[in-house]
Amino acid sequence: MLITRSVHITKGKIVCDDKTVFEALEPLPFTEFIKSAFKSLDTAYPKFYKMDKLSKLAFVASEILLKDKEIPQKYKPETIGLIFQNANSTIETDIEHQLTIADRKNYFPGPAIFVYTLPNIMLGEICIRNKFQGENALFIFDKFKPEQLFAHVSLLFQKNKIDVCIAGWADIVGENYESFMMLIEPESMLANSKDFTTFDPSNINILFSKK
Amino acid sequence: MEENELIDKLRKEIIQQLNLEDVKPEDIDPDSALFGEGLGLDSIDALEIIVLLEKNYGIKIEDPKQGKTIFASIRILAKYILANQKAQ
Amino acid sequence: MNEVFVSGENAITSLGFTVSDHLDKIKNNITGVKLYNDGLLFPEPFYASLVDSKLLNQHFSRIGDPGKYTRFEQLMILSAHSALSGSDIDATSPTTVFIISSTKGNVDLLENAKQNQFDADRVHLWKAAAEIAGFFGNKNTPLVISNACISGVLAINYGYDLLSSGACENAVVIGGDVASEFIVSGFQSFKSLSFGPCKPFDLNRDGLNLGEGAGTLVLTTNPGAVSSGKRIKVLGGAGSNDANHISGPSRTGDGLCFAVNKAMKQAGVQPAQIDFISAHGTATSFNDEMESKAFSSAGLSDVPLNSLKGYFGHTMGGAGTIESVISIQGMKQSLLFNTLGFHEYGVPEKITIVDKLTRKEQKCILKTASGFGGCNAAVIFAT
Structure with a gap:
């Protein structure tokens, strides 16, 4: 298996493979930063504005990861897997929903916030956008665990559950946000396989540490 | 409140409540289908409008299926609010 | 590929704390769903299936200190404890992993009244999972799956994949959630709660009843750890x-x-x-x-x-x-x-x-x- 692209978003900067593809000119709060990053992609997708912070973060990373890779053309929808990890689940949105019910005199819980209190919704958003219908899983650890991610994704390939995988990390709490995403494809599907990095824990670590 | 005044208020409230980025109040035709192609609204948006009605106008809709008729257009929604506020 | 056996099971819901509690009631068409009108979890009356807090406390007191664990953790630990007691596997073994599935875990700790009862990071599933696995003296990092309402099935699948491939020998797969105000209010805002006991696949079905509880399957590759009777x-x-x-x-x-x-x-x-x-x-x-x-x-x-x-x-x-x-x-x-x-x-x-x-x-x-x-x-x- 090869990592055919990786994307890293943190601290106002988006790096794709070795290139900085977007950087805020001045320090921006996350919501402003991610909105301007999304606008820079020049994509018409109004649903983006309805997403919570975590889904916006993962969505922008996935758009950059998948651009021109023609994944839906190369692979069947039900063979495209998404395996993510995260530490803080949807804590930002959980607090937002909790505020809507904190006061019984001003009690207005709403579905548009509540639905985003599930961390796998970000996988659903990426699936809807790209018509991906394969395996989904969201794991929660205190920090990014490249070994577990590697082991799990490898197992899914080994068991023929997936033909291609989008795997990584997306997490936000307050102004600390980070997403790291890899596209993992089998050599047999690539004409220029020498150009890509082998999918293994040490390479994941090397890519993850590039920011 | 007059119907037209309420229509203007509702257009702004809906844009805000439903996070309709890049949509201006005047882009929402008060007589066009609210859940047609134009705004791309879905079932969650319909439920959010139910929350908006309760929060801003004190109107409770228990059965979401009622939304289909009440939310047909902004004008129909405005008429519904006026009629039901008077009733209360 | 290794064969994977179920060597111990437990379920805890409003119907009871053991598998046989459940079977006795299910065979007699007895439901644990009832009307809650006390305003505790939602301002208006609603139908749900809740685990009695006093009973939970009593049951948990027999195996641990209820003051040290949240309601969610107590359910998960009790369920795993019961499943493990019916199984021959060693929960402390390095070849045993804990797989924990939940949608919201300890999210009720965000409520004002509960905020100071536990450390702030207890609201996170990785922390709650560490408490649960730690109770049994297991030293591996617990594997937490939080994937909405399929979490439990995914956790079983993951356990199967790990064991069949030989990555480990035993997996304690625990799934559970508590019905907090957070969750009840959210489902209510989706208008998906039924006005009475739910009616699956029925013409007049009008929504779901929220429930709470925990279920555990102890999986093993060792056929010797499976008690007599039908081997699953x-x-x-x-x-x-x-x-x-x-x-x-x-x-x-x-x-x-x-x-x-x-x-x-x-x-x-x-x-x-x-x-x-x-x-x-x-x-x-x-x-x-x-x-x-x-x-x-x-x-x-x-x-x-x-x-x-x-x-x-x-x-x-x-x-x-x-x-x-x-x-x-x-x-x-x-x-x-x-x-x-x-x-x-x-x-x-x-x-x-x-x-x-x-x-x-x-x-x-x-x-x-x-x-x-x-x-x-x-x-x-x-x-």
Whole structure:
């Protein structure tokens, strides 16, 4: 298996493979930063504005990861897997929903916030956008665990559950946000396989540490 | 409140409540289908409008299926609010 | 590839704290769903299946200090403790992993009144999971899956994959959730709660009942750790996404159908070999409709199917494990349990709904779940 692209978003900067593809000119709060990053992609997708912070973060990373890779053309929808990890689940949105019910005199819980209190919704958003219908899983650890991610994704390939995988990390709490995403494809599907990095824990670590 | 005044208020409230980025109040035709192609609204948006009605106008809709008729257009929604506020 | 056996099970819901508590009531069509009118979890009356807090405290006191663990952790620990006591595996062994599935874990700690009861990071699932696995002296990092209402089935699938590939020998798979105000208010805002006890697959179904609880399956590759009686194996499973809508199920059932077909392929079985389906059957209009389409597309129209939601509601992150545990008992006792709440056929495609307690030998059964985010999962058990 090869990592055919990786994307890293943190601290106002988006790096794709070795290139900085977007950087805020001045320090921006996350919501402003991610909105301007999304606008820079020049994509018409109004649903983006309805997403919570975590889904916006993962969505922008996935758009950059998948651009021109023609994944839906190369692979069947039900063979495209998404395996993510995260530490803080949807804590930002959980607090937002909790505020809507904190006061019984001003009690207005709403579905548009509540639905985003599930961390796998970000996988659903990426699936809807790209018509991906394969395996989904969201794991929660205190920090990014490249070994577990590697082991799990490898197992899914080994068991023929997936033909291609989008795997990584997306997490936000307050102004600390980070997403790291890899596209993992089998050599047999690539004409220029020498150009890509082998999918293994040490390479994941090397890519993850590039920011 | 007059119907037209309420229509203007509702257009702004809906844009805000439903996070309709890049949509201006005047882009929402008060007589066009609210859940047609134009705004791309879905079932969650319909439920959010139910929350908006309760929060801003004190109107409770228990059965979401009622939304289909009440939310047909902004004008129909405005008429519904006026009629039901008077009733209360 | 190693064979994977179920060597211990437990379920805790409003029906009781042991598997036999559940079977006694399910066989007699007794539900734990009732009307809550006390304003504690929601300002208005609602139907739900809740675990009695006093009883929970009493039961937990026998094995640990209730003051040290949250309500969620107590349910998870009690369930795992009961499942492990019926099994021969060593929970402290480095070759045993804990797989923990939940949608929201300790989210109720965000409530003002509860904020100072525990450390701030206890609200995180990785921390709650460490407390749960730590209770049993297990030193491996617990593997936490939080994938909406398919979490439990995914956790079983993951346990199977780890064990069958030889990555470890035993897995304690625990799934659960508590019905906090956070969750009740959210489902209410979706208008998905029923006005009475839920009616899965029924013409007059009008929504789900929330439930709470925990279910545990102890999985092992060691056949010696399985007690006598009918030996149940996990044959494999799979997951999918509808890629349709974040809260509404697919209108065609294609996502669930993918998961079911892939699970059968993983397990190496044909539709004709499936003797029973434990469906998700939440009793919302769209979910049950979708399931009928998916099972019929998968060639499973004639396979007896039930939903257990009428007994203990929708236990969210616990549904996959709790309902698997109950359905495994059905296999062991050659019984199909009634779909409580179902009276009049109300789904568009043909499925065969179990409408009374029925005797039937089952060699191979299918368990499915679907959830927000468009996710679906399926797992197959066999004797």
